[in-house]
Amino acid sequence: DxxxxxxxxxxxxxxxxxxxxxxxxxxxxxxAARNLDGYVVPAGEEFNFNQAVGDxxxxxxxxxxxxxxxxxxxxxxxxxxxxxxxxxxxxxxxxGLPVLERNQHAYRVRWYDPIVGYDAAVYQPYLNLRMKxxxxxxxxxxxxxxxxxxxxxxxxxxxxxKVTVSKPVILSRTPHPPVQxxxxxxxxxxxxxxxxxxxxxxxxxxxxxxxxxSGEVRTDVLNSNFRPWxxxxxxxxxxxxxGQGGARASR
Numbered sequence: 321d322x323x324x325x326x327x328x329x330x331x332x333x334x335x336x337x338x339x340x341x342x343x344x345x346x347x348x349x350x351x352a353a354r355n356l357d358g359y360v361v362p363a364g365e366e367f368n369f370n371q372a373v374g375d376x377x378x379x380x381x382x383x384x385x386x387x388x389x390x391x392x393x394x395x396x397x398x399x400x401x402x403x404x405x406x407x408x409x410x411x412x413x414x415x416g417l418p419v420l421e422r423n424q425h426a427y428r429v430r431w432y433d434p435i436v437g438y439d440a441a442v443y444q445p446y447l448n449l450r451m452k453x454x455x456x457x458x459x460x461x462x463x464x465x466x467x468x469x470x471x472x473x474x475x476x477x478x479x480x481x482k483v484t485v486s487k488p489v490i491l492s493r494t495p496h497p498p499v500q501x502x503x504x505x506x507x508x509x510x511x512x513x514x515x516x517x518x519x520x521x522x523x524x525x526x527x528x529x530x531x532x533x534s535g536e537v538r539t540d541v542l543n544s545n546f547r548p549w550x551x552x553x554x555x556x557x558x559x560x561x562x563g564q565g566g567a568r569a570s571r
Contacts, residue, residue, distance in 0.1 A: 328476060333471060334472055351381040367452075376401060411474050422542075423441045459476045491523040498550065500550050501552075509558045513554045515553070521548030527539065
């Protein structure tokens with residue numbers, strides 16, 4: 321149902337880096353990108369990320385990696401898929417598509433820096449990314465993960481709109497809480513394992529202006545409120561830490 325290829329033009333694209341990711345995270349980014357590539361959104365319909373990538377489970381090639389769940393950073397199937405949803409969101413947002421559902425991460429995630437507050441978290445079946453295709457024709461999504469770079473391109477029929485996305489404005493910053501040590505009986509005495517990393521909290525705002533061919537101006541804002549996040553260490557029973565004389569971790 322796509323129009324002739326010569327009528328399809330690149331409407332927007334975005335790239336993010338996942339260099340330095342674990343092998344499991346790289347595999348998840350690749351699996352999600354592979355499923356998203358070639359996704360078509362008919363005119364007037366919605367881009368639905370969870371529908372496009374399918375079930376995030378081991379049967380579909382997804383592995384265990386770090387995810388945010390229950391107020392902690394823990395291992396879960398599909399860790400890293402948000403690299404793809406965030407990149408897709410940036411391309412869709414830059415194309416001027418209306419936002420139907422977008423969820424921020426609980427805390428500022430370094431993979432999406434240096435642009436703060438320009439992310440899109442997904443977590444099946446609770447969190448999704450959905451955008452409305454209000455262009456004159458269907459959208460074709462191309463997604464490629466290569467060399468540690470995730471790229472999403474949107475091809476469609478241009479309608480002459482002009483889109484401007486501002487740089488993020490930091491509205492406030494909240495220092496992260498003190499470090500927390502948690503006794504883990506599975507570790508040997510003296511063993512220490514970091515499982516969460518400290519990051520300050522941020523309130524940010526990004527402004528988008530969409531000007532239609534007729535001159536109509538639509539402005540919307542993208543607000544994010546990232547929680548301050550503490551560093552957490554698991555320690556073996558009886559482990560001492562801290563300053564002079566040390567201190568004991570408690571359960």
